[in-house]
Amino acid sequence: MSPEVAVHEHATLGEGPTWDMATGRLIWVDILSARVHTYEPATGRRTVMATEQHVGAAKPRAGGGLVVNLRDGVGLYGTDGAFRWLVHDAEPGRRGNDAAVAPDGALWAGTMRYDESEVGGSLTRIEPDGTATRVLPLVACSNGTGWSPDGRLMYYIDTPTRRIDVFDVDGEQVTGRRPFATVEEGAGFPDGLTVDAEGAVWVALWDGAALRRYTADGTLDRVVGLPVRRPTACAFGGPDLRDLYVSTARVGLTAPHPLSGSLLVLPDAGRGMPGTAFAG
Template sequence: MRAEVAVRETAELGEGPTWDPAAERLIWVDILGSRVHTFEPGSGRRTVLATEQHVGAAKPRAGGGLVVNLRDGVGCYSADGAFSWLHREPVPGRRGNDAAVAPDGALWAGSMAYDERHGGGNLIRLAPDGTATEILDDVTVSNGTGWSPDGTLMYYVDTATSRIDVFDVDGEHISNRQELATVEKGAGLPDGLTVDADGCVWVALWDGGALRRYTPSGALDRVIPLPVRRPTACAFGGPDLRDLYVSTARVGLTRPTPLAGSLLVLPDAGQGLAQPVFG
């Protein structure tokens, strides 16, 4: 399995690839560049949306438009590009980071401190009507979040712990936190993740230059080297959800490789799950 270039780009901190089934496009962000990118594999068409703040994640909304996890909270872009805040809660020194849409259409949005201090971030659940509930506090770098195919388990990464954790899920409530897997020292740090149709968890390894796939029991069954040092997240896309897209970063690298910051793709990597849209 070999990675190919989907979009050659120089994103500082590319993150959060997400397949938008209605528009048949891939959405991802450059957090520090304050940009939301889209790419249509069928036509090659690309768009770039500049946001007024650092943007940790962008996800499709029911009826069109985007929900975005920004520095000061979560906002929405309508289909015609108009912006409005859905949940604004600015905290000095903190920004939004990765986010994911749950099976019930709510957005689970994470945050982190710019200086990555311990406990500087959190994870909230944001209902489509704007009701916010804090799910986890004392988070350092809130990152990958995903659900099992039957929706009864939630997988979660706080990158500073080097772990992928798994929770039992009952609607908006999570419980029984357990360690699914730990990335050993020297192999990189777990970042964004996605769950495939077999219930396996794919995770990008920041500073590890690879993707890993873990089975639902936590066994490591696949390692895919990548031509970049800092992959950040992955998601299945394409009409059949069989192509695995990988966002990458170049921030902090004194000698980034030529593809650092680009969007990569692994064709026919597996079978992804259809992802819900916000709302």
Template sequence: MSTRYDIAVRAEALLGEGATWDADAARLIWVDILGCRVHTYDPATGHRTVRTTGRHVGAAKPRAGGGLVLSLRDGVALLDPDGTFGWLHHDPVPGRRANDAAVAPDGSLWAGTMCDDETPGGATLTRHAPDGTAQVILPDVTVGNGAGWSPDGTLFYYVDTATRRVDVFDHDPDGEGAARLRDRRTLTTIGTGFPDGLTVDADGCVWVALWDGGAVHRYTPDGVLDRVLEVPAPRVTSCAFGGPGLRDLYLTTARTGLSRPTPLSGSVLVVRGAGQGLPQPAFGG
């Protein structure tokens, strides 16, 4: 049976990414990494905003005190509600940029990076605490991508796209640096396309967007594929639950690198009533 989609935002984003539901504002936040833009969308009113960052932006997440935390090419920054910009952690590395990111249950930002030329092992997954402290959680990453936690916070799911795997770790919130994660193992290996962004639902199942796979897959905690949503755009980059009751699944897509993009490549799509999402924490800074 085909999946029914609505077009939430018709756009031509080069690299749409980072779908995030901002519960306090009842809006969707998403970014165009290569377009250097942060977008918001209010599904109740249709109101949209666009902010140009002037540099590649891998993710934008709401802050507990208002405003946004931005994972940018040269580090992590804070954007206040009045538009004031300031660096939380400025760490420019030539040839490296931000990619996807997620906020952990403790309010820290776990930000992935990648090299422009996708140098194997040239990037990291780094934990950014609200006080600006940064700790490398995973070194030797190639394309840092989707990240998320189980409903009880004891498991961490992660995608390094180059591996074509979704991995799972035991998560220790009291560990230091890399000691926060233990016992890395494979949840699933993707055969068609490449795993990109992910989200975890209230049942503990993992939804994975597939770059060059034109789909979103849902996997049980045991790694069993139990649902496939086919998407009318080949490069699906992220997924997040939002809307009333966190029942609607929002998807970002990309058109970069496509010789013949589909009409919806670069748009944000939504599947109504797709499942039951989890409330996502805001960044604590």
């Protein structure tokens, strides 16, 4: 598989590609530039929206608009662009990071400290009505979250641990945290992830210039090299969910590759699963 350029961009910290089934567009963010980008592969149309604060993730809502994981909490944008807070939970030195929508429509929103201290972040489950339950309170850098095709497993990354962990899902609860796979030193750090229709887990390797695919039993199945040093996350998109989109970053690089910060795509990389829109 050879990566292609979907959107040539100089995002500082591109993150969180998400396919919006209802609109046929890909949504992704530039965290430190406080921008939400959209891209329609069928037409090439792009939009860029400024957010209230640094934005860790943006996901579609069931009724239209976006739910966003911001510096000081989780907010909602309506179809008219109007903004309101759903959960306002400001803490100096902390910001929202990666987030994902569970099969039941709840948002799992991660946080981290700007100084990336070891236990300054968390992972919180947020219901459509704004009820927030902190599930993991002692996290360094909350990143990739995803679910198995049957919804019985949840995968999760706290990047400095170098692990992809897996939980058992029982309704709204997750239990039995255990390692699913570990990224060895020198290969980069696990960042964002997506799960394909076969139950395999694709992981972007920050400082590893690659994606990895692990089969459902945790076996390393495939490594796809990328031209950029800091891929951040990946997601399947397109009308048949066969194209794998990859967000990238240029933050902290003294001599970034010309494509660092762009949105890349691996055509016909596999088959993804339809995502769930936030029910709030």
